[in-house]
Amino acid sequence: MVERKSLGVGILGAGFIGQFHVRSWQGVRDGDIVAVCSRTLKNAESLAREAVESGVGEDVAAYDDVVALVQDPRVDAIWVLTPNFTRIDVIKAITDEVISGRAQLKAIAIEKPLGRTVDEARQVLEMVEAAGLLHGYLENQVYSPGLVRAREIVWARGAASAGTPYLARAAEEHSGPHNTWFWNGATEGGGVLNDMMCHSVEAGRFLLTPPGEKSSAWLKPVAVTATIASLKWGRKKYAEQLQDTYPGVVDYTKTPSEDYAHAVFEFVNGDGEPVVVEATTSWSYVGAGLRLSFELLGPEYSMESDTLSTESKLFLSRSLEQAEGEDMIEKQNAEQGLMPLLSDESVSYGYTGENAALCTMFLHGEQPLESLESGLEVVELLMAAYKSAETGETVRWPLDLNDFVPAVAQGTWNPRA
The missing domain is CATH 3.30.360.10 (Dihydrodipicolinate Reductase; domain 2)
Known part of the structure; x- marks a missing residue:
């Protein structure tokens, strides 16, 4: 029997939308949640427990530092779910680690909207492209x-x-x-x-x-x-x-x-x-x-x-x-x-389909049509x-x-x- 492979996903952001994504993961076959990161460690630990209890991840790590999340060897891709005003700093922290070789990410997916302005959205896209990552725009609908x-x-x-x-x-x-x-x-x-x-x-x-x-x-x-x-x-x-x-x-x-x-x-x-x-x-x-x-x-x-x-x-x-x-x-x-x-x-609004599709494509090295270019x-x-x-x-x-x-x-x- 061939061992089934799975994309290791790190969730960055443990607020309302993070909880929605974790609940949706019960319909995802090609990815498992392996880590959660939040500015507040208590929130990261709470969402990590929810992921374990709902069966969408095992030994899910909790972090309050973006760099630690990116450097976790189990993390193949990161779902960025943090507030709009954090977007530039968060993406820079992630891509700096990838470009430096301190992290081995395959892909990144970013919640809507991509930025608060065209300039911010373009900066996000350019940083991700410079890091050579596959990318998806998280537009659930x-x-x-x-x-x-x-x-x-x-x-x-x-x-x-x-x-x-x-x-x-x-x-x-x-x-x-x-x-x-x-x-x-x-x-x-x-x-x-x-x-x-x-x-x-x-x-x-x-x-x-x-x-x-x-x-x-x-x-x-x-x-x-x-x-x-x-x-x-x-x-x-x-x-x-x-x-x-x-x-x-x-x-x-x-x-x-x-x-x-x-x-x-x-x-x-x-x-x-x-x-x-x-x-x-x-x-x-x-x-x-x-x-x-x-x-x-x-x-x-x-x-x-x-x-x-x-x-x-x-x-x-x-x-x-x-x-x-x-x-x-x-x-x-x-x-x-x-x-x-x-x-x-989660199913009706498209979160389950979104996460299932992105995990499958990222796992196989494919670039989704609904990309950060769409977000820009x-x-x-x-x-x-x-x-x-x-x-x-x-x-x-x-x-x-x-x-x-x-x-x-x-x-x-x-x-x-």
């Missing part, structure tokens, strides 16, 4: 099984007969993130546009691109028209609620981040036809929990998907005393009434959207956004001033 299968059928049955699709709509909405740094424009790099439209625009590009093709090769950006707003959290009552909940958050009555963003991205596809991605995101949605919705329209066909239209629902009456939690759906806002139930969020392209699209929102004008390509920093990230944007 393009691995969501509902999207992947619908796209396959649309292109095989619809586009093959009637022509390529022309309009993709993608939306991501919830009531707001879990950590202070997300709410501060400088550390996040903006607000909901940077935090969540990175998902929506890439999901839209994915749907409009034929399976097996790179989005950047098939879709050439032409223009973007965007709007941002502070709808809920800039109101005095909710700005005070933010400050009570997240110590250290900025005063949203003075320097808010946008909690709503809408953008229309225009492209020309590989057939020379105009196509459009409509993306909408918000931190001001109050419903059962996180809502992801997608549509794809073509000449004689369409598809749609909504994560709150679940196969299972349950009802809990007002007579039941309920503790707050997120056991039914991410960003859960209620524990009573008729509630949607997602049986496995997404940041360029987001920064163009910010520029459009700030100027109130449509932004057209070609354009140079390398030095552009959104007013939200600079702390100078306040639509209520």
Whole structure:
């Protein structure tokens, strides 16, 4: 019997998203979690124990030093899940060890967004390429099984007969993130546009691109028209609620981040036809929990998907005393009434498919299509959207956004001033 090989994965970042990735690993065959690193050793040890207890790793090491993680001989690849404002320093620490020969990494995968600006995203890509590493951009939605299968059928049955699709709509909405740094424009790099439209625009590009093709090769950006707003959290009552909940958050009555963003991205596809991605995101949605919705329209066909239209629902009456939690759906806002139930969020949102695909490709020395180049392209699209929102004008390509920093990230944007 041939001994099965496995990719040794080090998780860098033990927060909310790190926990999500570890839970998803139960559906991964070609990789095992061998180490966890966090700025706080206690958090790294806790997530390492969770990995062991859930059967996705054995003798999982815990570190509070990036260099120690990279130099661990069991670590073949690192999943970078740290906050946006740490990205440059973290990637430099990793790639310096590889270039110096003190570490023998094969690959790196980095969570969205790749950077807070085009300049940061480009620096990340250049450092990783200089180190000679395989790389993947952790955009989970393009691995969501509902999207992947619908796209396959649309292109095989619809586009093959009637022509390529022309309009993709993608939306991501919830009531707001879990950590202070997300709410501060400088550390996040903006607000909901940077935090969540990175998902929506890439999901839209994915749907409009034929399976097996790179989005950047098939879709050439032409223009973007965007709007941002502070709808809920800039109101005095909710700005005070933010400050009570997240110590250290900025005063949203003075320097808010946008909690709503809408953008229309225009492209020309590989057939020379105009196509459009409509993306909408918000931190001001109050419903059962996180809502992801997608549509794809073509000449004689369409598809749609909504994560709150679940196969299972349950009802809990007002007579039941309920503790707050997120056991039914991410960003859960209620524990009573008729509630949607997602049986496995890691699968539905694409984390399991993402990690399974990247582990298999990295193990076999293959470069994923959804690479850090994709991440840079997404940041360029987001920064163009910010520029459009700030100027109130449509932004057209070609354009140079390398030095552009959104007013939200600079702390100078306040639509209520």
